[in-house]
Amino acid sequence: MGIKPGELIVNIRQINELADQIKYNNDCTVLKLILDEHLDSVRDLFDDIIAEQKELIDKYLPISQIPSANPAAIVKWIKKQVVTNVSPQLAAAVLYTVALILLAKAIKRLKEAIVDAVKRLPECALELKDQVLDTLEREVDLLIQESLANVKDAQDRMIDIIQSEVEVAIDAIVTDTVETFEETYQKGLQSIQKANEQLQAVDVDIPPEE
Helix, strand or coil: CCCCHHHHHHHHHHHHHHHHHHHCCCCHHHHHHHHHHHHHHHHHHHHHHHHHHHHHHHHCHHHHCCCCCCCHHHHHHHHHHHHHHHHHHHHHHHHHHHHHHHHHHHHHHHHHHHHHHHHHCHHHCCCCCCHHHHHHHHHHHHHHHHHHHHHHHHHHHHHHHHHCCCCCCCCCCCCCCHHHHHHHHHHHHHHHHHHHHHHHCCCCCCCCCC
């Protein structure tokens, strides 16, 4: 089972606390002990994160495929049901992406704290290597890009379904960069939710079974 966004936030808080401990400590032995005890747990986060990404992709995105059906009223009803099911999962994917971005910032802050410690205490340089954090930075950046792509995929499918039934302008979440995502995800979620409400209000006249 993967890690949830709320659990990830707790881990991010711990990483920031770890950075503070390193920043304000001047004892090489203590600094090395702090890193030895905590860096492995930071690294373990990634197995949980990858598992959560896989769960989101495998479990939820496939249900945004519309099966062929006839008559047209049944197709319309199916579209409404699909959007209803996918909408909360898009919101979850967005929250997960936000948490990943916060994780990336926390890892960067931790790395900067180690670099600063080495500058303050050059005798600690060999013991406070940050190659592990270089790897973590690269891995979390890749996860963020994958997560942004998942958000775009789910969002695009939802918008296509909604706009095939309702004439509505949607302010989509912009997933080109972390910065544009952070600037637009709240407004985008609200816009998609309003559009979904309009879709759900569409009358569906399914003929009775004969």
